[in-house]
Amino acid sequence: MSGRLHLATFRPPPGLANRHVQTLLPRLLPRPGVKRDVELLELPDGDFVELAWAHPAPAREDAPLFLLFHGLEGSFASPYARLLLATAARLGWRPVLMHFRGCGDKPNRLPRAYHSGDTADAYWLIGHLAHRYPRALKVAAGVSLGANMLVKLVAEQGGDGLDLAGAIAIGAPLDLAACADSLHQGFSRLYERHLLASLKAKVARRLRAGELPLPLDRRRLAGLDSLRAYDDAVTAPLHGFDGAADYYRRASAGPLLGELELPTLLLHADDDPFMPAGLFERLPHPSASVRVEIARHGGHVGFIEWRDGGLRSWLSRRVGRQLEDWASPAGQEAWPDRLRVTRSDS
Template identity: 65%
Template sequence: MSGMIQKADFRPPRGLANPHIQTLLPLLLPRDRVRLDTELLTLPDNDVVELSWTQPAPKDARAPIMVLFHGLEGSIDSPYARMLMRTAANMGWRAVLMHFRGCGRVPNRYPRSYHAGETADAYWMLSQLTRRYPNALKVAVGVSLGANVLLKLAAEQGGDGLDLAGAIAISPPLDLAASADAINIGFVRCYQRHILKSMKRKVIRHLEDGSLDHLDVQKLRELDTFWAFDNEVTAPLHGFGSATDYYQRASSGFMLHRIELPTLILHAADDPLMPRHLLDRLPMPSRSVRIEMAEHGGHVGFIEYRQGLLRPWLARRVAQQLENWRCVPGRRQQVQPLGRNQPLD
């Protein structure tokens, strides 16, 4: 696949190319200020997901909409979320972030949570947007785990199954098993420990209320890798036979050839959560998929030096793509596919 990847125009500042520096830099930069309104959306099984809408909202019901799906244990408070929401709002778009179950300020009601292959909630939320804003152009953006969910959803629904003009996937873990291995090596284990701590807190709440009976608190605390957690918690809770079964069935990388929706994937070759040459081992993507690979950038980092300041390249690249896809509201057929990727220079 390497010959079908286009080179991204991201360039890290001198001395800041290290993938861990790039990954952590967004946490150190000033946080974007965004006015938000919160909505609880009831799902078909009577659970809820929390939506965050930028304010003030466009008065025109035909204003384009950007839908954002966050990463593992992310939320509207994640730096990339606020940055992308503000970027879209400043362009006159209606912007909304869907928190996966349990990731908002309001806990979800049932033990069932979210995972990298869970697309039903996202599909339901998009269908509600279509009911409310039938004539608005819509683009979905996914980050990390949310990017995997978005790519899988696009593959499942075909060209006409989603009311979307396009999709942008940022740093998706295309092969979940490979990512679970990568995050268990060296310094990256720090990320794993931090995320697992948050995930375990949510499971403990369900253990205490008796809604989970196949696990106890002590055993949960001993799970120290994603492999172990997904094997003992994620897989049995969501109908998978094992972590291996979950990773195989939920990884979007094996479905890229099925995507018909115009799709842009932004990745960094040095992403510490993905083996460097993973793309070479995946099936060839469809003609609707464009992959832009930067040599540096880390995982959802991509901080560049521009106008005398450290700034997020993702804001600039996503804004460019949103503008490219913007057309007469409700006229989705005018949006052109991204077309065949060009070789790396």
């Protein structure tokens, strides 16, 4: 690999390199017991997002803050969420996960949901955290859908538009159309059906209650057999897009990679069953602020390695190392471009 594309250090255990094995393994392994405090953050449009604050939290108000955005139909209960929040907490950071609208314990109020390009709520939250913790260094991470959203937000806001020192994007579907097509092929349809079942169950409840302005009846909703069909019938009309193709084109963050000014780490597996092989070959060259690490194996947000006599998460280890680097002066100087430290005492 060349330029700003680097070979990741992840190595799967012998016999566990298969992309579907790697994708499913995190669901089979023990998860760290992370406790949370729940906060409802009111939004300007009258809706809310649910925050999950891992605790116990650091006593220092200037403790570094780790903000996590989950994937499609993910939540605090997702295996990667528990792992990454626990990793940040162990390092002395203040970890918090933002649930996208309707993904927490309570359904959201407005006749809408969330989508891969929906950056407004994250932007509002980051501004809120800047006022609440003005002296804390802050890093945001996104997983899958949340990763695409985060990359798009970073591109939209430029180098000085966010109170963030850096961003980490994990398994980002940067070409949404190509990823939707990949999920509709072969064994990957298993994941597609799982996601569709969760999405359609939420929509069905809200349709029965008359809460969504969609010309869908129960039979037509049940007949949506792909994410592309779902996005065409539900996601696009709910959020102002002219069909799935328009949504994928306008919400995909891949075309914006060359515009990123904030230090950003992208972690990707080339065998991710949610995405086409060679994803980054079809995207613009990343800017000088971006480091892309591509593993040959790893599946979709899997990255399970053999370490210390057992199966462990390379992903949490790699993210933890990045948080430590960005919290240290040496790590700041080592980044490809620069690390913008946003603490008022810097």
